Amino acid sequence: MNLEEETKFLIKKYNISANKNLGQNFLIDEQVVENIIEAAKISQEDVVIEIGPGLGTLTSKLLEKAKKVIAIELDNKMINILKDRFSLYKNFTLLNEDVLKINFDKLINEQNIEQNAIKIVANLPYYITTPIIMKLLEEKVPAQNITVMVQKEVADRLTAIPGEKETGAITYCVYYYCEPKKVMVVPNTSFIPAPKVNSEVISLNLRKKAPVQLKDEKRFFQIIKASFMQRRKTLINGLANSGIASKEKIKEILISMGLSENIRGENLSIEQFAEIANKL
Ligand code: SAM
Numbered sequence: 001m002n003l004e005e006e007t008k009f010l011i012k013k014y015n016i017s018a019n020k021n022l023g024q025n026f027l028i029d030e031q032v033v034e035n036i037i038e039a040a041k042i043s044q045e046d047v048v049i050e051i052g053p054g055l056g057t058l059t060s061k062l063l064e065k066a067k068k069v070i071a072i073e074l075d076n077k078m079i080n081i082l083k084d085r086f087s088l089y090k091n092f093t094l095l096n097e098d099v100l101k102i103n104f105d106k107l108i109n110e111q112n113i114e115q116n117a118i119k120i121v122a123n124l125p126y127y128i129t130t131p132i133i134m135k136l137l138e139e140k141v142p143a144q145n146i147t148v149m150v151q152k153e154v155a156d157r158l159t160a161i162p163g164e165k166e167t168g169a170i171t172y173c174v175y176y177y178c179e180p181k182k183v184m185v186v187p188n189t190s191f192i193p194a195p196k197v198n199s200e201v202i203s204l205n206l207r208k209k210a211p212v213q214l215k216d217e218k219r220f221f222q223i224i225k226a227s228f229m230q231r232r233k234t235l236i237n238g239l240a241n242s243g244i245a246s247k248e249k250i251k252e253i254l255i256s257m258g259l260s261e262n263i264r265g266e267n268l269s270i271e272q273f274a275e276i277a278n279k280l
Contacts, residue, residue, distance in 0.1 A: 023125030029190035155200035227265025
């Protein structure tokens with residue numbers, strides 16, 4: 001049976017339909033599965049945390065390759081299928097939880113995982129792609145890499161160079177913590193049901209050293225988020241409206257950096273944002 005036949009078989013056997021509200025688009029392309037595993041560089045030493053295993057397409061391959069797989073799935077129907085399929089695997093742990101509510105510190109402690117052995121793999125539910133990635137990065141989950149399938153358009157934003165085209169606040173966050181890399185574009189026909197848009201696999205390799213030195217990380221991200229919240233406004237107005245600092249103070253800093261007082265946040269490099277944050 002190929003992956004498409006297997007997926008249709010499971011859908012029929014368990015009499016389920018994909019739940020759009022949970023972003024369920026099941027992967028049916030063998031080559032994409034192979035490429036995800038290869039990009040994540042999974043070895044027998046690795047503990048993989050899989051987010052949203054669904055019917056278990058990626059899970060099945062991950063269980064063959066990794067020392068341990070911890071899968072986090074919200075949908076009870078999927079949980080029943082995953083238990084049926086994989087409960088005999090000794091290296092499989094299944095959590096019926098909302099990934100956004102997981103306490104990763106606690107999970108890693110409870111599961112006795114060595115910090116540098118973690119890799120995160122997922123065909124992400126698209127309705128919460130950004131919150132999931134922000135959570136993993138801001139909570140500093142000690143992973144080596146995060147290899148995920150996301151919407152093509154989101155992949156562009158996650159892998160852009162800060163200050164260039166296609167950026168958002170998350171571009172700076174990803175770039176600060178990771179070296180992002182595009183792996184492959186995936187057409188919508190590689191899923192059942194086919195989503196409206198194309199997708200892309202990306203790999204985020206966690207940096208050992210941050211690309212800029214910050215006095216206060218929290219303040220840095222607060223400034224970036226505030227300037228993108230009102231991205232049509234100038235940086236001065238955006239930051240002043242969010243109560244971060246007075247217009248005069250921000251203007252003074254921009255002038256000291258040789259920047260125009262009309263500049264927008266999206267035109268600033270990560271180094272420039274760092275300098276502003278450090279000066280504030
Ligand atoms: N990994 C499977 C595959 O590649 O075929 C399914 C991927 S599907 C795009 C996303 C999966 O995430 C679904 O199984 C869905 O039920 C699950 N999911 C949605 N919201 C979730 C949440 N908040 N926490 C954990 N899993 C969630």
